[in-house]
Amino acid sequence: MHPVHHHLVKIALDEIKPTQATVGYQEVIAKRKEWADLTEKKRAGLIDTHWFPSIIGPNKQYYIVDHHHLGLALHQEGQQTVLLTVLKDLSWLDLEIFWKVMEFSQWVHPYDAKGNRLDYQSLPKHVSELKDDPYRSLAGLARNKGAYAKEDTPFAEFMWADYFRLHIKAKTIKESMDKAIVLALDCAKKTEASYLPGWSGLKEEK
CATH class of the missing domain: 3.90.1530.10 (Conserved hypothetical protein from pyrococcus furiosus pfu- 392566-001, ParB domain)
Incomplete structure (x- = not known):
């Protein structure tokens, strides 16, 4: 060096x-x-x-x-x-x-x-x-699709990965990343995700 x-x-x-x-x-x-x-x-x-x-x-x-x-x-x-x-x-x-x-x-x-x-x-x-970590891939791809805003918070994508880990099955990601992204876009808007960096929406829950 x-x-x-x-x-x-x-x-x-x-x-x-x-x-x-x-x-x-x-x-x-x-x-x-x-x-x-x-x-x-x-x-x-x-x-x-x-x-x-x-x-x-x-x-x-x-x-x-x-x-x-x-x-x-x-x-x-x-x-x-x-x-x-x-x-x-x-x-x-x-x-x-x-x-x-x-x-x-x-x-x-x-x-x-x-x-x-x-x-x-x-x-x-x-x-x-x-x-x-497939969930880190999901977090990045979902962000690119507008699931949440890009933030300077350190390791923000890993925080989202851990959130998606709780809501989306690993089998779903393995079988179809596109399907997993659709699910991620949906659950990213829920109020329970509001603690996460870049959270950018409120989904009306029935």
């Missing part, structure tokens, strides 16, 4: 550490398709303009706090390096305190593909190890 200029670091993709355990593979597939459609020049432009926000942790490890879907897509497409911007240098902290600060700052989402809590040691060591 080496600094590109005062706030950017160029780093090998296989050196960055994720701060979540899952992604929605449907979103990864979409990003791979977008990448495949780009010319070499536009691919270089994407890398130059899509900076991965990161935290420097113990042992000078770089932990990305966003763009996990893009990171996995780029890995699967064979991209070797990416650019990071450093939000905070916490390299001087011991590991236990580091994770406490990360969680307090909402920079980590330690939950598995079923929504269960993980210990920090169980988080992936590389973007290639990110697992698929």
